[in-house]
Amino acid sequence: MTPPPADDRRLVPAFLATTGRARPSRNTLDRLTVLHGATDPATVTGLRPEETRLLELLRGGALSLAEAAAHLRLPVSVVKVLVADLVDGGRLMARAPIPDAELPERQILEKVLNGLRTLKSF
Amino acid sequence: MTEIPVALTVTLSVGTAAAVALALLLARSMREARRLRQRSATAEKELQDALRHQAALSARTQAVEAEVRHLAANRVPDLAASLAHPHVPVRGLLDPGFRGTELDRSLTAVMDQVVDAVTKERLRMDSAAQSAMRGSTTTIQALLYQLQSKLQAMQERYDDPFVAEDLLTADFLNEQALRRIQATAIVCGAWPGLTRQDSHLGDMVLGAMSRLVGYERVQVTNQLRDPLGVVARAVEPVVVALAELIANALHYSHPELPVAVTIQQGNRGASIIVDDAGVGMHAEEMERAQRLMSGQDPMLLTELGDPPRTGFASVGQLVRQYGFAASVEASPYGGVRAIVHIPGEPLLTLMDVEKQPMSPMTPPPRGSSSGAPPIPPALPGDTTSQRPPRQPEPAPAHGETVQLGTVPERPAADTTATTGTAPSPDRVPAPDGDLPRRRRRRAVPEAALDQPFGGAAEAPPQPRTQPAAPSAPPAQSSPEESAERWAAFQRGTASGRAAADEGADDWPHPSQGRHAAPPHAADPHADPRSAEGNPQE
Structure with a gap:
């Protein structure tokens, strides 16, 4: 009996990171929330391994939540819970992403365009 | 005168002759009579003997009949029962006088035939049942793996917290179902159904506990010196065996007691020790578990109870097939x-x-540098004083028993925090007959102050002061690069905002944001998606 070729099926499922929770304690987080570490993970005890890893990732600067999730190889929804817990504990700072500038409304643009055309026609 | 004596003489002689003849006759008849008396006596005796013999014979016939009836009515049913339940005694001969006779041998032969027939039939039935189970479990297992992939993809795709939480719950339920079906399949002689890649021992322990209700109670301590893994073909078998043993520990201990799992590295292999402080097993159960887990005896589904208790039996099968070892003993806890x-x-x-x-x-191995790289120089003199408290050897001190029940924090966290910095030279064991050792990178502690990521990070650790190290063409952005980019971006945004505030005019603010944001902001959130192959929205 020859076993089939190995596949890279995950061994450790994501729900272990948060014991099954995916509802963060704050709903202000999204994929582009920017995270900075507020504490050095080496100085804190009692962190779970995944929290330590997240803080280590952020030691060099800031990362977006989506990037942190990709580096941890965890779903974004789970990382949100981790982040929310760490923010609650004061070990992490999360900042809303810079919003896209509001685009002017289409009607205004059309009016301006019309105005320019009328200018040009003079 | 002469006449008379002659006559007398004749007469006398005749009389004498007659007397002699008579005497002879008499003697002869007396002898005859004696002989007849003797013969009749012997005949009578023989008759008596014959009668006695006949009585004995008929008694014996009755005894044989009784023995045969006993065989049919009692001994064969006893035997049949004892084949299913070994503690049922089988009755012996009714009359111990038959022991060792031809009859005894014949009856024993009958019993042997019965045993043979019943055993063969039972094996046949059991293997039929096993193959039927194997057929259905294989299909179900394949379906559950598909479901697992699907759920995993959905977890990546859906951000909504409620959906995500339900997906995690579904994933966990699926893991439990997989574990059950896999154990049953293995007991029925199937292979574990999955070949994985070489995997870290720590990951395997976590994978095992993730299949169990109550996994929150499992406290994993990683005592490995080296990043040890298990070769691909044995990964899933070991994980299944671990899952069954941890499940046993969880099931037989109070729902608030922790279950301590320790990964240890020895000279000739690695051990994973699962301790619970639960109800324990008595000697008979322990003996049964050892027997099942040794994998020596052929195992029958019908011996596992109803419903079948597949745990130890599946461990036994895997031990036999893949060459690792499992045992249970009384825990010091x-x-x-x-x-x-x-x-x-x-x-x-x-x-x-x-x-x-x-x-x-x-939890990272205690030898790994990912625990706490930034403070290596402070510790060399200190390590001896730090060693004793984190040394849960197989025979733990009394204090640890207390700790098992009471301390909520995970021992793994502080273990890594303190052990990662221990200098390596003092714990390099004799290399002869040892496991292959990977040489530890000595550069890490020196560079660690500005090295933000441990050895477990994906990026090869290089001094960050050298821009674009020649050896490493970054195929994908490492976390530190992205982090640096974001930091620069934030600095830029901050200074831009400061400039805008100086301008006392609110209008440039959003427009500046618009100019500043796209080139940077587009980058990071495109990055993980492409890396994960995850088309969101």
């Missing part, structure tokens, strides 16, 4: 200690943490 020993020679391998990092949930 009061419950049961189960030990899985994985021999180094055929089954262990050293993992490349950069190519295949551990799962973030796995």
Whole structure:
């Protein structure tokens, strides 16, 4: 009996990171929330391994939540819970992403365009 | 005168002759009579003997009949029962006088025939049942794996917290179902159904506990010196065995007691020790578990109870097929200690943490640099004083028993925090007959002050002061690069905002944001998606 070729099926499922929770304690987080570490993970005890890893990732600067999730190889929804817990504990700072500038409304643009055309026609 | 004597003489002689003849006759008849008397006496005796013999014979016939009836009515049913339940005694001969006779031998032959027939039939039935189970479990298992992939993809895709939480719950339920079906399949002689890649031991322990209700109670301590992994073919079997042993520990201990799992590295292999402080097993159960887990005896489904208790039996099957070892004994914590020993020679391998990092949930090995790199120089004199408290050897001190029940924090966290910095030279064991050792990178502690990521990070650790090290063409952005980019971006945004505030005019603010944001902001959130292959929205 020859076993089939190995596949890279995950061994450790994501729900272990948060014991099954995916509802963060704050709903202000999204994929582009920017995270900075507020504490050095080496100085804190009692962190779970995944929290330590997240803080280590952020030691060099800031990362977006989506990037942190990709580096941890965890779903974004789970990382949100981790982040929310760490923010609650004061070990992490999360900042809303810079919003896209509001685009002017289409009607205004059309009016301006019309105005320019009328200018040009003079 | 002469006449008379002659006559007398004649007469006398005749009389004498007659007397002699008579005497002879008499003697003869007396002898005859004696002989007849003797003969009649012997005849009578023979008759008596014959009668006695006949009585004995008929008694014996009755006894034989009774013996045969006893065989049919009692001994064969006893035997049949004892084949199913070994503690049922089988009755012997009714009349001990038959012991050793031809009859005894014949009856024993009958019994042997019965045993033979029943055993054969039972094996046939059992293997039929096993193959039927195997057929259905294989299909179900394949379906559950598909479901697992689907659920995993959905977890990546859906951000909504409620949906995500339901997906995690579904994933967990699926893991439990998989574990059950897999154990049943293995007991029925199937292979574990999955070949994985070489995997870290720590990841395997976490994978095992993730299949169990109550996994929150499992406290994993990683005492490995090297990043040890198990070779691909044995990964899933070991995980299944661990899952069954941890499940046993969880099931037989109070729902608030922790279950301590310790991963240890020995000279000739690695051991995973599962301790619970639960109700324990009495000697008979322990003996049964040992027998099942030794994998020596052929195992029958019908012997596993109803519903079949597949745990130890599946461990036994895997032990036999894949060459690791499992045993149970009384735990110093009061419950049961189960030990899985994985021999180094055929089954262990050293993992490349950069190519295949551990799962973030796995406590890093105490030798790894990912624990606490930034403070190495402070400790060399200090290590001896630090060693004793974190040395849960197989025979723990009394204080640890208390700790098992009461301390809520995970021992793994502080273990890594203190042990990562221990200098390596003092713990390099004699290399002869040892596991292959990976040379530790000595550069890490020196560079660690500005090295933000441990050895477990994906990026090869290089001094950051050298821009674009020649050896490493970054195929994908490492976390530190992205982090740096974001930091620069934020600095830029901050200074831009400051400039805008100086301008006392609110209008430039959003427009500046618009100019500043796209080139940077587009980058990071495109990055993980492309890396994960995850088309969101």
